[in-house]
Amino acid sequence: MDMTLGILGGGQLGRMSVQAAQKLGIRTVIYTPEDNSPAAQVADHTIVGAYEDQDALLRFAEIVDIISYEFENIPLKTVGFLKALKPVYPDENLLKISQDRVREKSFLNSIGIPTARWWPVDKPEDIPNILKDWNQEDAILKTTRLGYDGKGQARFNLKKDNPDSVYSLLGGSPLILEEMVDFTSEISVIAARDHEGQIEIYGPVLNEHRDGILHKSVFPAPLLPQVTKKAVEMTFTLAEQINLRGVLALELFVMQEGIILANEIAPRPHNSGHWSIEACAVSQFENHVRAVCGLPVLRPGQHRPAEMINLIGDDITRLEDYKGRENVFIHDYGKSNPRPGRKMGHVTILM
Ligand SMILES: Nc1ncnc2c1ncn2[C@@H]1O[C@H](COP(=O)(O)OP(=O)(O)O)[C@@H](O)[C@H]1O
Ligand SMILES: [Mg+2]
Numbered sequence: 367m368d369m370t371l372g373i374l375g376g377g378q379l380g381r382m383s384v385q386a387a388q389k390l391g392i393r394t395v396i397y398t399p400e401d402n403s404p405a406a407q408v409a410d411h412t413i414v415g416a417y418e419d420q421d422a423l424l425r426f427a428e429i430v431d432i433i434s435y436e437f438e439n440i441p442l443k444t445v446g447f448l449k450a451l452k453p454v455y456p457d458e459n460l461l462k463i464s465q466d467r468v469r470e471k472s473f474l475n476s477i478g479i480p481t482a483r484w485w486p487v488d489k490p491e492d493i494p495n496i497l498k499d500w501n502q503e504d505a506i507l508k509t510t511r512l513g514y515d516g517k518g519q520a521r522f523n524l525k526k527d528n529p530d531s532v533y534s535l536l537g538g539s540p541l542i543l544e545e546m547v548d549f550t551s552e553i554s555v556i557a558a559r560d561h562e563g564q565i566e567i568y569g570p571v572l573n574e575h576r577d578g579i580l581h582k583s584v585f586p587a588p589l590l591p592q593v594t595k596k597a598v599e600m601t602f603t604l605a606e607q608i609n610l611r612g613v614l615a616l617e618l619f620v621m622q623e624g625i626i627l628a629n630e631i632a633p634r635p636h637n638s639g640h641w642s643i644e645a646c647a648v649s650q651f652e653n654h655v656r657a658v659c660g661l662p663v664l665r666p667g668q669h670r671p672a673e674m675i676n677l678i679g680d681d682i683t684r685l686e687d688y689k690g691r692e693n694v695f696i697h698d699y700g701k702s703n704p705r706p707g708r709k710m711g712h713v714t715i716l717m
Pocket of ligand 1: 482506513514515516517544545546547548552575578617629630
């Protein structure tokens with residue numbers, strides 16, 4: 367296929383998207399502010415530039431046919447500039463929604479997808495006032511923008527915590543207060559949707575977090591059939607309502623009695639879907655590239671149950687332990703500095 371896909375962002379999601387594109391004979395160009403990024407190590411070509419550098423963005427747009435992105439905090443202005451030059455998928459509306467927790471939760475609720483109770487916070491006094499209104503003692507306070515891997519959030523207890531200090535700890539408004547969800551498990555569902563509206567689903571996946579960071583994903587998730595059905599239906603609704611072209615993930619909380627609440631949307635392939643590279647005929651990355659590039663999405667065709675374990679920070683040194691084991695597949699993202707909390711690689715184990 368004579369096509370060049372441009373990807374904004376140079377992280378591991380870009381890297382694995384590039385690898386999927388290579389299988390389809392699609393050339394790739396990465397645009398990133400970072401030198402020697404994980405994606406640049408495998409892409410056909412990379413342009414290193416700031417997201418505000420219009421000359422560099424113009425050069426990027428000139429050499430690609432279609433543009434996508436691999437992380438959600440690409441400035442909307444950058445996407446606005448690029449989309450006048452080349453098509454950008456998924457549509458910037460999805461990006462806009464997933465960049466802002468208030469907008470995200472409003473949108474989910476507006477299409478009938480329930481979330482934990484939430485309210486915007488503009489000043490420290492709002493926090494106790496909202497909690498009293500809810501008749502609750504505990505909640506979770508989050509920055510509306512730029513949070514990831516549990517960063518930019520803090521728990522708040524009405525009796526123990528000081529609103530001013532929690533408020534300033536998070537850097538002030540805009541913030542959102544969310545009801546503490548007493549979940550039994552966390553799951554995610556990934557949807558790939560093409561230009562003709564065909565949808566393929568990965569999941570629900572069972573996710574275990576440590577210190578706010580995804581530690582382990584298991585597929586299939588051991589859930590009641592009606593929970594699986596509801597989670598998949600919600601993700602279908604979201605993909606359709608947003609007119610998705612590409613891949614998105616919906617993170618969900620499962621509570622007792624099978625009640626499900628949506629937590630957040632990722633407008634791109636998701637960490638909880640990495641097992642699909644080895645456990646499926648068509649991975650989330652391949653379906654992402656297919657959808658974005660105007661090819662039909664294909665059935666994932668999972669052939670084995672699987673488990674994925676993230677290698678965070680120094681965990682990467684344990685990669686050696688996994689090498690040479692049967693049915694274990696290692697992914698080293700090629701990052702040189704194993705800072706604590708940094709996603710350095712992952713392993714997938716086929717069961
Ligand atoms: N309202 C909530 N109730 C209980 N736990 C929560 C709530 N919101 C977030 N968490 C926990 O924190 C983790 C990270 O929060 P999330 O909103 O997904 O932000 P991030 O962008 O950092 O992934 C979740 O996976 C979950 O374990
Ligand atoms: Mg999350």
